Amino acid sequence: MKQHLRSASTFAVVALSAVLLTAQTRITLPDNKYTPAQDVQLGREAAVEAEKQLPVMRDDAVTSYVEGIGRRLVNVIRPELGHSEFRYSFKVINVREINAFALPGGPMYINRGMIEAARTEGEVAGVMAHELSHVALRHGTAQASKATKYEIGQIAGAILGSIIGGGWGQVVSQGTQFGIGTAFLRFSREFERDADIEGTQIMARAGYDPQDMANMFRTIEKQGGSNGPQWLSDHPNPGNRIESINKEAQMLHVDNPIRDTRGFQQVQAHLKQLPRAPTTEEATKNAGRRTRTETGTSGRAGDAPTGRVEPPSSRYTAYDEGNIFRVSVPSNWRELPDNDTVTFAPSGGYGTFNGQTVYTHGMQIGLTRNEAHDLQTATDDLVNAFAQSNPDMGRPSRYERVSVDGHPGLRTTISNRNEVTREPETIQLVTSDLGNSELLYSIGVAPSNEFNSYRSVFNRIVGSIRLAN
Numbered sequence: 463m464k465q466h467l468r469s470a471s472t473f474a475v476v477a478l479s480a481v482l483l484t485a486q487t488r489i490t491l492p493d494n495k496y497t498p499a500q501d502v503q504l505g506r507e508a509a510v511e512a513e514k515q516l517p518v519m520r521d522d523a524v525t526s527y528v529e530g531i532g533r534r535l536v537n538v539i540r541p542e543l544g545h546s547e548f549r550y551s552f553k554v555i556n557v558r559e560i561n562a563f564a565l566p567g568g569p570m571y572i573n574r575g576m577i578e579a580a581r582t583e584g585e586v587a588g589v590m591a592h593e594l595s596h597v598a599l600r601h602g603t604a605q606a607s608k609a610t611k612y613e614i615g616q617i618a619g620a621i622l623g624s625i626i627g628g629g630w631g632q633v634v635s636q637g638t639q640f641g642i643g644t645a646f647l648r649f650s651r652e653f654e655r656d657a658d659i660e661g662t663q664i665m666a667r668a669g670y671d672p673q674d675m676a677n678m679f680r681t682i683e684k685q686g687g688s689n690g691p692q693w694l695s696d697h698p699n700p701g702n703r704i705e706s707i708n709k710e711a712q713m714l715h716v717d718n719p720i721r722d723t724r725g726f727q728q729v730q731a732h733l734k735q736l737p738r739a740p741t742t743e744e745a746t747k748n749a750g751r752r753t754r755t756e757t758g759t760s761g762r763a764g765d766a767p768t769g770r771v772e773p774p775s776s777r778y779t780a781y782d783e784g785n786i787f788r789v790s791v792p793s794n795w796r797e798l799p800d801n802d803t804v805t806f807a808p809s810g811g812y813g814t815f816n817g818q819t820v821y822t823h824g825m826q827i828g829l830t831r832n833e834a835h836d837l838q839t840a841t842d843d844l845v846n847a848f849a850q851s852n853p854d855m856g857r858p859s860r861y862e863r864v865s866v867d868g869h870p871g872l873r874t875t876i877s878n879r880n881e882v883t884r885e886p887e888t889i890q891l892v893t894s895d896l897g898n899s900e901l902l903y904s905i906g907v908a909p910s911n912e913f914n915s916y917r918s919v920f921n922r923i924v925g926s927i928r929l930a931n
């Protein structure tokens with residue numbers, strides 16, 4: 463009798479998993495110009511930079527707890543997505559905001575604030591399964607593959623190094639050779655939907671209730687406040703997020719899912735006994751100060767821009783940018799040797815600082831993709847991307863309509879404080895809609911007290927842009 467019952471239930475399980483296989487949504491891999499080995503390499507470089515800046519907790523109780531969840535999830539990544547060269551690692555950052563991020567090839571970082579805000583282990587696992595899905599689906603490098611030669615992520619690593627400070631995108635992109643840290647961390651809505659679905663399935667196979675992923679996203683949304691958590695801007699809601707996750711979850715069947723565990727309660731109790739975590743801003747400011755002092759004492763400060771530059775020549779020289787556009791700049795400016803960005807600056811107006819190129823005077827021109835259907839929204843997105851992680855950046859002035867080689871454009875100025883000189887600087891941003899979701903933008907930078915004489919130079923440069931057909 464007992465024996466008979468057991469075989470009956472075995473049969474039921476087999477039948478169920480057959481249903482499960484046919485019913486779940488199959489996520490396809492996006493196009494990717496990189497190799498899995500490059501994912502590992504790029505992720506490793508970004509991880510080194512991230513760990514220089516962010517306070518990783520060296521606390522066995524906390525670390526082994528998230529590692530336990532991480533391993534459990536990694537073990538059930540579907541075989542087609544199992545890249546043998548990937549090295550998954552799980553670390554906790556001692557900051558209070560609700561956030562987490564994962565880098566190509568495997569390194570994952572979870573904020574202490576995320577563990578503190580979660581109500582169950584299932585919720586922690588939900589965010590981790592989502593992040594893990596981005597890694598397994600290789601979304602970081604797929605996102606970078608979509609980028610044209612002049613992509614915003616790379617810009618964030620270069621000229622915006624002087625504009626952006628403090629936030630993760632910047633922290634991670636600082637000093638990396640490719641400067642595409644931001645591209646790794648901010649995903650399209652399409653990739654978000656895929657990571658939600660893939661993560662839901664990973665949750666179920668690992669024995670968690672997939673609806674806990676939706677529950678955690680709700681928790682994150684609730685903590686939004688005026689700016690909203692960074693996690694939400696890096697992982698934009700693809701639309702009906704909670705409903706889609708729950709719909710997928712209904713197709714998956716998990717018996718007695720893991721929710722609240724003893725381990726979870728212990729780790730939360732342990733965290734309560736520690737001194738309160740600093741904010742990310744406090745933590746990264748300290749890291750920045752340390753680096754700045756070291757830079758000064760090691761004599762490398764001499765590499766930084768001096769800010770003393772010749773006035774722009776009234777003669778202009780034309781440059782042909784790889785069949786993308788032509789542009790003319792003052793003859794005493796030069797194009798900086800960088801494969802990824804097109805930047806023009808005068809001698810003394812640029813240099814390297816903490817391994818990144820920084821400018822006090824100059825202009826950078828780039829192309830980026832934007833899914834927004836109108837220029838105003840696309841420009842707002844761009845400005846918000848800068849502003850998110852930049853404590854010193856002001857709000858843009860009123861947008862003025864301009865034209866860039868016949869394409870409708872917007873122009874605005876933004877005040878900032880230079881990362882190196884700490885002097886006020888003014889940024890002139892011009893964006894224009896090239897159609898096909900392509901946005902051309904230029905960023906002119908000059909110290910605020912010189913901006914009036916540079917304004918006409920920036921306008922003349924932008925006016926000289928001719929797009930290739």
Ligand SMILES: [Zn+2]
Binds near residue numbers: 592649653654696698
């Ligand atoms: Zn995401």
